[in-house]
Amino acid sequence: MVRHLLAASELEASEIRYILQVAKYFAPYVSRGETIPLLQGKTVVNLFFENSTRTRTSFELAARRLGGGTLNFASTGSSVQKGETLIDTAKNIQAMRAHCLVVRHSSAGSPTFLSQNISVPVVNAGDGFHEHPTQGLLDAFTIEDRLGSIAGKRVVILGDIAHSRVARSNIYILRKLGASVAVCGPPTLLPPLSKSLGVDYAYRPEEVLGEADVVMALRIQLERQNRMQIPSAGEYTRFWGLSSERAKLLKKDAIILHPGPINRGVELDPEVADSPRSVILGQVSNGVLVRMAVLGWVCNPQGLEEWLARGGHRV
Amino acid sequence: MSEVPSVLIQRGRIVDPSQGLDTLGDLLIEGGKIVAMDAPGKVPVTRAQRVIDAHGYWVLPGLIDIHVHLREPGLEYKETIETGTRAAVAGGFTSVACMANTQPVNDTPYVTAFIREKAKTSAVCRVFPIGAVTKGLRGEELAEIGGMVAEGVKALSDDGMPVMNSYLMRKAMDYAKAFGVPIISHAEDANLVGQGVMNEGPLSNELGLRGNPAAAEEIMVAREIALCRLTRCPVHIAHLSTEVALEHVKRAKDAGLPVTVEASPHHLILTEESVRGYNTNFKMAPPLRTERDVQALREAVQSGLVDVIATDHAPHGIVDKAVEFDHAANGIIGVQTAVPLTLDLVHQNIISLYKWVESLTIKPAKLLGLDYGTLRIGKEADITILDPGSVWTLSEDLIVSKSHNSPFLEWKFKGQVKTTIVGGRVVYEC
Numbered sequence: 001m002v003r004h005l006l007a008a009s010e011l012e013a014s015e016i017r018y019i020l021q022v023a024k025y026f027a028p029y030v031s032r033g034e035t036i037p038l039l040q041g042k043t044v045v046n047l048f049f050e051n052s053t054r055t056r057t058s059f060e061l062a063a064r065r066l067g068g069g070t071l072n073f074a075s076t077g078s079s080v081q082k083g084e085t086l087i088d089t090a091k092n093i094q095a096m097r098a099h100c101l102v103v104r105h106s107s108a109g110s111p112t113f114l115s116q117n118i119s120v121p122v123v124n125a126g127d128g129f130h131e132h133p134t135q136g137l138l139d140a141f142t143i144e145d146r147l148g149s150i151a152g153k154r155v156v157i158l159g160d161i162a163h164s165r166v167a168r169s170n171i172y173i174l175r176k177l178g179a180s181v182a183v184c185g186p187p188t189l190l191p192p193l194s195k196s197l198g199v200d201y202a203y204r205p206e207e208v209l210g211e212a213d214v215v216m217a218l219r220i221q222l223e224r225q226n227r228m229q230i231p232s233a234g235e236y237t238r239f240w241g242l243s244s245e246r247a248k249l250l251k252k253d254a255i256i257l258h259p260g261p262i263n264r265g266v267e268l269d270p271e272v273a274d275s276p277r278s279v280i281l282g283q284v285s286n287g288v289l290v291r292m293a294v295l296g297w298v299c300n301p302q303g304l305e306e307w308l309a310r311g312g313h314r315v
Numbered sequence: 316m317s318e319v320p321s322v323l324i325q326r327g328r329i330v331d332p333s334q335g336l337d338t339l340g341d342l343l344i345e346g347g348k349i350v351a352m353d354a355p356g357k358v359p360v361t362r363a364q365r366v367i368d369a370h371g372y373w374v375l376p377g378l379i380d381i382h383v384h385l386r387e388p389g390l391e392y393k394e395t396i397e398t399g400t401r402a403a404v405a406g407g408f409t410s411v412a413c414m415a416n417t418q419p420v421n422d423t424p425y426v427t428a429f430i431r432e433k434a435k436t437s438a439v440c441r442v443f444p445i446g447a448v449t450k451g452l453r454g455e456e457l458a459e460i461g462g463m464v465a466e467g468v469k470a471l472s473d474d475g476m477p478v479m480n481s482y483l484m485r486k487a488m489d490y491a492k493a494f495g496v497p498i499i500s501h502a503e504d505a506n507l508v509g510q511g512v513m514n515e516g517p518l519s520n521e522l523g524l525r526g527n528p529a530a531a532e533e534i535m536v537a538r539e540i541a542l543c544r545l546t547r548c549p550v551h552i553a554h555l556s557t558e559v560a561l562e563h564v565k566r567a568k569d570a571g572l573p574v575t576v577e578a579s580p581h582h583l584i585l586t587e588e589s590v591r592g593y594n595t596n597f598k599m600a601p602p603l604r605t606e607r608d609v610q611a612l613r614e615a616v617q618s619g620l621v622d623v624i625a626t627d628h629a630p631h632g633i634v635d636k637a638v639e640f641d642h643a644a645n646g647i648i649g650v651q652t653a654v655p656l657t658l659d660l661v662h663q664n665i666i667s668l669y670k671w672v673e674s675l676t677i678k679p680a681k682l683l684g685l686d687y688g689t690l691r692i693g694k695e696a697d698i699t700i701l702d703p704g705s706v707w708t709l710s711e712d713l714i715v716s717k718s719h720n721s722p723f724l725e726w727k728f729k730g731q732v733k734t735t736i737v738g739g740r741v742v743y744e745c
Contacts, residue, residue, distance in 0.1 A: 009521065085638055107639035108523035109593030116592075128641070130523025165523060191526075194517035 003298045004115045004122045008133040008172040016173055018315050020141050022293035022304065023286070025313045030065060030289060038296040038303045039068025042099035046072045047090070048125070049105040054260060054284065055125050055135075059102045062291035068299075071098070090114050100299045103127070121298040129163050135259055136169030138290040140177060142283045143214055146255050151178030156208045158242065159218030159267055160189040166259045167218060171199055182208045185218075185240060188229040205240060209249040216257045217242045220267045233266050243269045247277070255279050319347040319739040320364040326355045327369030327700065331376055332673035333680075333689035342374060344696040347739030352692065365741075369700055372733060375672050376688050377409025377440075377697025379679040380650060381470070382499075382553055382577060382625035385411070385442070388429060389418025394630035394717045396430070397437035399650075402628075402716040404743040406650040407732035409697035410441040410680075410687055411628075414474045415452070422447035424462035431467050439742045440735075441697070443469045443683060448487045448498060452476040457487055464494040469683040472499035474553060475600070475645075479505050481538060488548035497549035497575070497682065502535035502560070503527070503601055512641055514587040514602040522590065524640060527602050529557040536560040540567040540574060549573040551682060554627050556582045556601040558611035565620055575682055577623040578612050580649060580656040581722070585609075589722065595636045595643035596722040599627070616674060617666045623682060624674045626653045630718030648716045652709065654701065655728035662703075662729060698736040705731040 005011075029036055044063040046056050056072065063070045073093060090101065100121045103111040108128030115122040126132040144150055155174050161167045161183045171181055175197060182200040183190060184207070193199055202208045209215065220236055230236050237243075242256065247269070256268075256277045264270045273280065296304040308315060324342040329352065331337075341358040343351040351358055360366055380403065386394040396413075403411050413430065415421035421430060427444050434442035446463035450456045452473045460471060471491055477500070478484045484498075491498055508531045513519050515526025536552055540563055543550040555561065555576050567574045581599065586606050589597040597603060615621040629646025636643050653675075660666045680688030687697050708727050711719060735743035 085634065087637055105639065107641040109640045112593050113639065128523050129525070162520070168521070168523065191520040192517055193520050 002119060002121055003301060005133055005294055005298055006112050006115060006122065006124050007131045008136045008169040009131070011133070011173070011176070013176040016137065016140065016176055019137055019290065019293045019297055020144065021315045022296065022308070023141055023289040025308065025311070026289050026292050035065055035067050036292070036307065037067040038300045038307060039063055039066040042299060043069040043071055043097065044100045044102060044295060045093050045098040046070060047093060047101050047103045048072070048074045050126070052104055052126070055104065058284070058287040059125060059291050061288045062295055065288070066292055066295055068295070086110060086114065087117050090118050094118050094120060100295065123294060123298060126165050128165065130165055131169045132165040133169045134287070134291050134294055135166050136173040137294065138283060138287040139170055139216065139257055139259070140173045141286045141290050142257060142279055143255070145282070145286065146279055147213060150174060153179045153213040154211050155179050155181050155214040155216060156212040157181065157183045157216045157218065158205060158240065159185050160220055161185055161218070162189045162191045163221060164218050170216065171197055184208050186230060186236070205242070205246055206249065209246055212250060212254050214255055214257060215242065215250065217267050219259065219261065220263060222263065222266070237266055241267055241269065242272050244271050247272045247275070250277070257283060260284070321345045321362065322736070322739065322741070323358055323360060323363035323366045324369050324374055324698070324700065325366060327372050327374035329374045329690065330668060330672050331690040332669055333376065333677040334691060336690070337669065342690065342698070344736070344739045347696055349690055349692055349694055349696045352690065367700065367734060371702065371704070373701045373703055375699045375701065376676040376690050377735070377737065378407045378654070378675045378699050379410040379685070379688050380408045380626050380628070380653070381412040381623060381679045381683055382579070383411045383413050383628040383650060384416065384630065384646070385413040386417060386630060387433065388426070392632050393635070395437070396433050396442060397439070398715065398717040399628070399630070400438040400440045400442060402648070403650045404440050404735040404737070405715045405732065406652070407654045407699040407701065407735055408440060408650055409699065409735060409737045410443065410685065411650070412443040412445050412469060412683060414445050414472060415447040416475050420447050420451050421445070421463070422450050422452070422458035424459060424466045427463045427466035427468050440737050441687070443467070443685065445470045445472050445499065447471065448473045448478055449483065454478045454480055454483065457483070457490060460490055461494055464496055468496065469685070470497050470499050470551070472501065472553070474499065474501045477501050477503050477505050477535060481542065485542050485546060488542055488546035488550070492546065492548050495684070497551050499551045499553050500535065500539045501553050502532055502539055502555070504531045504534045507531040507534065512598060512602070513590045514604050516587070516605065518587050518590070522593070524590070529559060529604065529608070532557050532601050533559045533563065536563050540564070540572065543567065543572050543574055547573065549575070551575045551577065553577055553625070554579045554582060554601060555621070556604050556608060556612070558608050561611055561615050561620060568620065575622040576620065577625040578616060578621045579625060579627045580653045581647060583609065583612055583616070583660065584656050585722070593640045594722065595638070595640055596647055596720050598640060598643050598645055599647060600645040613660060613665050617670055619670065622674065623679045624653065624657055625679065626650050630716050631720045632718055636720050648714070648718055648721050651715060652721060652723045654732055655730045656723070658703065658730035659728070696736055696739040699732060700734040701730060702733050703730050705729070707731050
């Protein structure tokens, strides 16, 4: 059985805890600049059908710090428009002896579709509005790092929930780890989610910010937005932006996350983004650790187990 | 045409709603027509050149599918009139009506004549073309409706491309009345559908796929009914899929409006849950809906609110389907699986045998004004013989259609078409 990471919805709580714990064990090695040789002789291919700098770079660093080689295959737009089908592209890359595909695609389900048609692990690096599981994992890692634990914490996700794969992955992971989650944003951007997820809804930030331990501000994707969903960026900022004024409603120790890149002055006031509450840069560093854990977990689970045992690390 | 041999079908259970008939008996075909029906063993064997033992089988009027895509002319890599009708007879259909979204579109008398002539030489069952409502299915100007009807078109539809301009649709309905053909509506508000690729709801949000809300269908069904009330042109709603749209139809029928409805087997069998896994063979328009909608649709077939079962047989090649869910073509092949899929509802007593046969024979015949769908003496011998108990599995090599885009591969079925007869000729035997 090939192991994939396609969606946070498919992860067991125990698997999430395992990945976060492994990432934690990796941290001191990484700060000492040591390689953890779990991907020696293996090649991870970043198959990106959508623009990305930070996620791709993060996966690339993660693979290298595990001793693996990386290859970037970027193609904007759909494979169909290029005249080559997605399957053909993936099979070609597999024929080049890739050991793992890290896939980003603008169409939901594309990593799942690929995983059904090739024989190496597939890691979803963001598919349409569906999921971005490694972002969810690194956010959970960051929250745990700052607040000690996730269970019992209140997380408010603020912004465009409808078009956010980050929101979906976070909701699954945070709920499985025992947090309560509220989503907040303009009603045009708040989709009806399954009741079984147990997520609360609010149209106005003032209703939920006071109870938050964590606020996750999402990027308002102005490029995808049209005037049928939000009248203007200015109106969004006025009613949903995380301003200094609104940040005063937060508890003393509440933290602020953002998956980046930030539209400064739109969803996040620059002062708030740079305030001590903000853990945004921490998210970026943690991203590499979590992606190392994920790559080890899917590409070399046995090697990872042995490495943990050798180091006396227990998960 | 060579002479048609005489055939005696013995001891079958003859079910023919056009005559209110459900009886054991013999059926004799001579010269391509039904000439006698009698009690089992009463018709002398010596009268026939061929005898078919139908003991334990059902003998039905040839089934009629008023919604297929044969793809010819222009899209022969998906299907041709020959392969599509071969698949149809393997599924028990003796007549099909093919939609206008070919290349070129069937929007002129010339394309209609081409389809008719091509069917004469290559089809193995009867083919009735459906003409476009608007030129090029563009929803801008009326197509040459009169000329197409003169060449044999039996209905009009911009299937797949809903006519969004209500003024134009109203004029089409007015105009069509002069030629006595119904308008078939693919009832979805295209703006509200937007880029939606599955039913909108919690599941579409979970899967991250853009939603197509039930409201898109409800609105369009309500509009077609309003225009029907205004024009009194017969309107047929294709592949209706939502509970609320059924309520609209019920009110229209209660008011005596000439509105009819079809349901496709996949909307009677599958729910949106199938879309998990992103298999593009579960992508169709309208999309698969919720359990509630499926239940409502099943009840509506039994109550007669749904008039017709039609497949929306939509062949697509690998290049159309083995792609990202967002980019995949809508639709699935259906003529070979319609009988066993919906027969299962008969086995489960959800739909009565009588209603089931009616919705596949006399009702679609009446809808298109066809002189088929009946086993009356003197009529053309279009007959479908089924073994209701035979258990079989749909393997890929059994698919007759040129395309293999079926979500029902490897499904196990109970009930199988044994013999299909068109105009007295056996065109399919299993």
